[in-house]
Amino acid sequence: MKRPTMKDVARAAGVSPMTVSRAVSGEPGVSPGTAARVEQAVRQLGYQRNDNARNLRRKIPGTSTIGLVVDDLANPFYALMARSVEDEAHRRGCLVLVGSTNDEPRREREVIAAFTARQVDGLLLVPTIGGHGFLKQPMEGGTRVVCVDRPAKGLAVDTVTVDNRAGAERAVRHLLAQGHTRIAYLGDRFGIWTQRERHAGYRDALAAHGIPEDPALVRHDLRSRSDAAAALAALRALPGPPTALFTTNDVITMGVMGALGPADRVDVVGFDDFPLADRLSPPLSVVSQDPVALGATAAHLLFSRIDGDRSAPRSVVLLTRLIVRGPGQRGS
Amino acid sequence: MKRPTMKDVARAAGVSPMTVSRAVSGEPGVSPGTAARVEQAVRQLGYQRNDNARNLRRKIPGTSTIGLVVDDLANPFYALMARSVEDEAHRRGCLVLVGSTNDEPRREREVIAAFTARQVDGLLLVPTIGGHGFLKQPMEGGTRVVCVDRPAKGLAVDTVTVDNRAGAERAVRHLLAQGHTRIAYLGDRFGIWTQRERHAGYRDALAAHGIPEDPALVRHDLRSRSDAAAALAALRALPGPPTALFTTNDVITMGVMGALGPADRVDVVGFDDFPLADRLSPPLSVVSQDPVALGATAAHLLFSRIDGDRSAPRSVVLLTRLIVRGPGQRGS
DNA sequence: GTGAAAGCGCTAACAT
DNA sequence: ATGTTAGCGCTTTCAC
Numbered sequence: 001m002k003r004p005t006m007k008d009v010a011r012a013a014g015v016s017p018m019t020v021s022r023a024v025s026g027e028p029g030v031s032p033g034t035a036a037r038v039e040q041a042v043r044q045l046g047y048q049r050n051d052n053a054r055n056l057r058r059k060i061p062g063t064s065t066i067g068l069v070v071d072d073l074a075n076p077f078y079a080l081m082a083r084s085v086e087d088e089a090h091r092r093g094c095l096v097l098v099g100s101t102n103d104e105p106r107r108e109r110e111v112i113a114a115f116t117a118r119q120v121d122g123l124l125l126v127p128t129i130g131g132h133g134f135l136k137q138p139m140e141g142g143t144r145v146v147c148v149d150r151p152a153k154g155l156a157v158d159t160v161t162v163d164n165r166a167g168a169e170r171a172v173r174h175l176l177a178q179g180h181t182r183i184a185y186l187g188d189r190f191g192i193w194t195q196r197e198r199h200a201g202y203r204d205a206l207a208a209h210g211i212p213e214d215p216a217l218v219r220h221d222l223r224s225r226s227d228a229a230a231a232l233a234a235l236r237a238l239p240g241p242p243t244a245l246f247t248t249n250d251v252i253t254m255g256v257m258g259a260l261g262p263a264d265r266v267d268v269v270g271f272d273d274f275p276l277a278d279r280l281s282p283p284l285s286v287v288s289q290d291p292v293a294l295g296a297t298a299a300h301l302l303f304s305r306i307d308g309d310r311s312a313p314r315s316v317v318l319l320t321r322l323i324v325r326g327p328g329q330r331g332s
Numbered sequence: 333m334k335r336p337t338m339k340d341v342a343r344a345a346g347v348s349p350m351t352v353s354r355a356v357s358g359e360p361g362v363s364p365g366t367a368a369r370v371e372q373a374v375r376q377l378g379y380q381r382n383d384n385a386r387n388l389r390r391k392i393p394g395t396s397t398i399g400l401v402v403d404d405l406a407n408p409f410y411a412l413m414a415r416s417v418e419d420e421a422h423r424r425g426c427l428v429l430v431g432s433t434n435d436e437p438r439r440e441r442e443v444i445a446a447f448t449a450r451q452v453d454g455l456l457l458v459p460t461i462g463g464h465g466f467l468k469q470p471m472e473g474g475t476r477v478v479c480v481d482r483p484a485k486g487l488a489v490d491t492v493t494v495d496n497r498a499g500a501e502r503a504v505r506h507l508l509a510q511g512h513t514r515i516a517y518l519g520d521r522f523g524i525w526t527q528r529e530r531h532a533g534y535r536d537a538l539a540a541h542g543i544p545e546d547p548a549l550v551r552h553d554l555r556s557r558s559d560a561a562a563a564l565a566a567l568r569a570l571p572g573p574p575t576a577l578f579t580t581n582d583v584i585t586m587g588v589m590g591a592l593g594p595a596d597r598v599d600v601v602g603f604d605d606f607p608l609a610d611r612l613s614p615p616l617s618v619v620s621q622d623p624v625a626l627g628a629t630a631a632h633l634l635f636s637r638i639d640g641d642r643s644a645p646r647s648v649v650l651l652t653r654l655i656v657r658g659p660g661q662r663g664s
Numbered sequence: 665g666t667g668a669a670a671g672c673g674c675t676a677a678c679a680t
Numbered sequence: 681a682t683g684t685t686a687g688c689g690c691t692t693t694c695a696c
Contacts, residue, residue: 003473005689016667021691029665046469051449052384052395053689057672063384065429065450073418079411086405086432090439095446097397098430100418107422114427117383118397137378141335225607254607262613275557275586279612281594337673348683353675363681385673389688 004045012041024049055119061142066122066302067097067115069108071149074100077250077272077291078126081148084295085124092303094121103192105130116143122302124295127152129191144305148298150193151315158305160298160316164194164271167287167320168201168246169208171269174285174322175244176209178267184217184235184242186228186252195220198248198271217242228255243267250274257284273323283326293318336377344373356381387451393474398454398634399429399447401440403481406432409582409604409623410458413480416627417456424635426453435524437462448475454634456627459484461523476637480630482525483647490637492630492648496526496603499619499652500533500578501540503601506617506654507576508541510599516549516567516574518560518584527552530580530603549574560587575599582606589616605655615658625650 006024010017015034023030023038024047030038041047055063068085070078082098089096097120099111108128112135115123122144123135132152139145139157147159175183185202188195199220203213216238219231228247232255235242244267247253253270260266262281270277273288297316338356342349347366355362355370356379362370373379387395400417402410414430421428429452431443440460444467447455454476455467464484471477471489479491507515517534519527531552535545548570551563560579564587567574576599579585585602592598594613602609605620629648 001472001474007689017690018667018692019665021689022666025691031665034665046472048445048449048470048473050388050451050689052451053388053672054691055672056382056385056388056674056689057691059692072415074412074415076406076408076411079408079414080406082411082430083404083406083432086430090431090443093446095429095450096431097427098414098418099422099428100415111422113380114383114425117380118427119382119384138380140333140378141380142333258608258611274607276589276608276612279590280608281611281613339673349673350675350684351682354682357675361681366681382673385688386675387688388673388690389675391676 003050004047005050006047008045009038009041009047012045013037062121062306063119064093065095065097065118065120066124066306067099067112067120068124069099069101069111069115070126071103071128072100073098075250076274080291081295084292085299088296088299088303094303101126101128103128103189109134112138116141121306122146124148124298124302125152126150127155129189144302146298146302146305148294156313158298158301158314158316160294160301160318161194162289162294162318162320164197164320165201165204167289167322168198168248168271169204170201170320170322171271171285171287172202172205172246173208174324175246175267175269176205176211178244180244180267181211182214182217182240182242183244183246185219185246185248186222186231186235186256187218187220187248188222188252190220195248202246222252222255225251225255225258228252229259232256232259245269247271253277253284253286267326269322278325285322285324285326288321288323290318335382336379337382338379340377341370341373341379344377345369394453394638395451396425397427397429397450397452398456398638399431399444399452400456401431401433401443401447402458403435403460404432405430407583408606412623413627416624417631420628420631420635426635433458433460435460435521441466444470448473453638454478456480456630456634457484458482459487461521476634478630478634478637480626488645490630490633490646490648492626492633492650493526494621494626494650494652496529496652497533497536499621499654500530500580500603501536502533502652502654503603503617503619504534504537504578505540506656507578507599507601508537508543510576512576512599513543514546514549514572514574515576515578517551517578517580518554518563518567518588519550519552519580520554520584522552527580534578554584554587557583557587557590560584561591564588564591577601579603585609585616585618599658601654610657617654617656617658620653620655622650 006017006020009020023035086096101108105128116138125147126149132155145157151159222228247256247270250272269285271287273286277284338349338352341352355367418428433440437460448470457479458481464487477489483491554560579602582604601617603619605618609616
C-alpha cells in the first residue's frame with residue numbers, strides 16, 4: 001500500500017490540498033470545523049507529512065538535521081559524546097545522522113559527502129588525520145561545521161578540545177613527584193593531534209625535571225588493546241624497564257591494565273577515565289575529561305552558528321582533571 | 333552564497349539540466365566530451381546533488397536511510413550495537429539516523445515520528461515498555477521494522493534477541509553448584525522484557541534445586557550504579573545476607589562491583605561482559621552476549637526486508653556464554 | 665477562510 | 681547523444 005499524500009487527505013476531507021497543508025502544519029487560516037475534518041481524514045488514512053518534500057519548498061531553509069562524524073561510535077568516549085549531542089539536538093527538534101570514520105580520511109569524505117547530499121544544516125566533526133579542504137565548498141553553501149576533540153588543520157571553524165598538553169604534563173609530573181625517572185609513554189598514532197599534544201606534555205614534564213626523553217621508552221602507533229599489551233611486554237623486557245607508565249587513551253590504558261597483575265609494581269596514569277577504573281590493581285590514576293561536556297558545548301556552538309551567528313570562529317578548551325588513585329592519593 | 337543547482341551547472345556547462353543529471357548520476361547516454369565539461373562546471377561551482385530532491389522524484393523508492401532507536405546510545409552495549417549497525421549500513425551505502433528513548437514511550441514516539449517523516453526505509457528498534465500500535469500505519473506505508481534486544485508486544489516483526497532466560501538460569505545454576513543457597517537477584521525495571529526473562533531464569537534455577545525464591549533477596553527497579561550499590565548495602569544489612577549475587581545488566585554489575593572490595597567474599601555473576609571485567613576482585617563471572625552480532629544480524633534482517641523479503645516474521649535468538657572467573661573457573 | 669497556480673531540485677518518459 | 685515536458689509532495693503567493 002502506498003503512503004498517502006496531502007492530495008489523498010484533501011480528497012477524503014473534501015477540501016483542497018492547501019487547506020490540508022495549513023491544518024497539518026498548524027498554520028492559521030483554517031476554521032475549527034475544517035481542521036477537525038482534516039484531522040479525521042489524517043487519522044483514518046494514517047497520513048504523515050513528508051518532511052523531505054516540505055524542506056524542499058520551504059522558504060525557511062534547513063532540514064533540522066545535523067551530522068555527527070566521530071572516529072568510532074563504539075568507543076565509550078565517543079558514545080557518551082554522541083548521546084550528549086543527541087540530547088541537545090532532540091531539545092531543538094533536530095535529528096542526528098551518525099557516522100564513524102575509523103580515522104580513515106577516505107571514509108570520512110564518503111560519510112560527509114553523503115551527509116551534505118542530504119542537506120544537513122551542520123556537521124559536528126572529529127576530524128581524521130587527513131586534510132579538510134573539501135569542506136570549503138559545502139561551508140560556502142551554508143553547511144556549518146564545528147570540530148570536537150581535535151582541530152581540523154587549515155579549517156577556520158569553531159573547535160572544542162581539552163587541555164591535552166597540560167593534562168599530560170600534570171600526569172607525568174605526578175609520576176616524577178613519586179620519584180620515577182624511567183616513565184614510559186604508550187601512545188596511539190602520532191598523526192592524531194591529541195596524541196601529539198599529549199606527547200608534548202610528556203616531554204614538557206620530563207624537561208622540567210631535566211630528564212632527557214629516552215626513545216626506547218616511547219611507543220607510538222598503538223591502535224588496539226593487544227597492541228598496547230604487546231608494547232608493554234616489550235618495554236618490560238628492556239634492560240632498564242620503566243617503573244611507571246603514561247598511557248594516552250582509554251584503549252591503550254585498558255590493554256596495559258589487562259596485562260598487568262596485582263603483584264606488578266608499576267605506577268600507571270592513563271588519559272581518560274572509565275567505569276571501575278578505581279577498582280583495578282595495580283591502582284590506576286587518570287587524566288579525566290568530560291565527553292558529555294565536550295559534546296554539549298560543541299552542539300551549542302553548532303546550533304548558534306546554524307541560528308545565524310557569523311562572528312569569528314572560536315576555540316573552546318575544556319579542562320581535564322588528574323585523579324590520583326592508590327598510595328600517594330591526592331584528589332585533583 | 334546559495335547552493336548551486338543542476339540548472340546552474342547546466343548553464344555553466346552550456347548543456348541542459350537533464351544532461352547534467354545524467355552525467356552527475358553516472359547514467360549512460362552522455363558523450364565523454366560533454367561529461368568532461370559538466371564535471372568541470374561541477375567542480376568549479378562546488379555542486380553537489382540534492383539527494384532529498386532526488387529521492388522525491390526517483391521511481392526506485394527509498395531514501396537509503398534507516399533509523400536506529402535504542403534505549404541509551406551512551407550505554408557501551410548499545411554503542412557497540414550501533415557501530416555494528418552503522419558498519420552494515422555503510423557497506424550498503426545507507427545512512428543511519430540515531431535516537432535514544434531513555435525507555436520513555438513518549439520520546440520513542442517522537443523519535444520514530446521524526447524518522448518516518450524523513451522517509452526512512454526502515455527502523456531498527458529497541459522497543460520501550462510502551463505499546464507499539466502506532467507503528468502499524470507506517471509499516472503499511474512501507475517502513476520496515478526490526479526489533480533488537482527485546483520484542484515489541486503485539487507487533488509482528490522480525491526480532492533478534494539472546495537466550496536471556498537460559499543464560500540467567502545457567503548463571504544461577506553455576507552459583508548453586510558452588511554451594512550457595514542465598515543468592516540475591518539485582519535487576520532493572522521489571523517492565524523491561526529482558527529483565528522479566530532473566531528473572532524467570534533465576535527462578536528456574538532455584539526451582540530446579542528445590543529452593544524457594546526469597547523475596548527479601550530480590551531487588552527490582554535498579555536504574556543506575558548508585559541504585560545498585562544502595563540495594564547491595566541493604567541486602568548485606570539483612571539478618572541472613574546473601575552469599576552470592578546475580579546482577580542482570582552491566583550498569584547494575586558495575587554498581588555492585590564498585591561497592592565491593594577485594595576482601596569481600598561473595599560470588600558474583602553479572603549479565604553482560606565489559607572491558608577489564610576479568611581484572612576485578614572479588615572475581616566477576618559473566619553471562620556474555622555479543623552486541624556486535626546482535627546489531628549485524630538485525631541489520632541484515634532489516635535490509636533483506638527492505639530488499640523485498642515478504643516472508644513471515646522471523647525470531648532469531650543468539651546464544652549467551654557463561655564465562656566463569658576466579659576459583660571454580662571452567663571456561664564456558 | 666479557502667483555493668488555484670507556480671515552483672523547490674530533481675528525474676521518468678518521451679521526444680528529437 | 682541530447683533536450684522537453686511533466687510531475688514527485690509540498691509550500692509560497694496571490695487570488696477570491
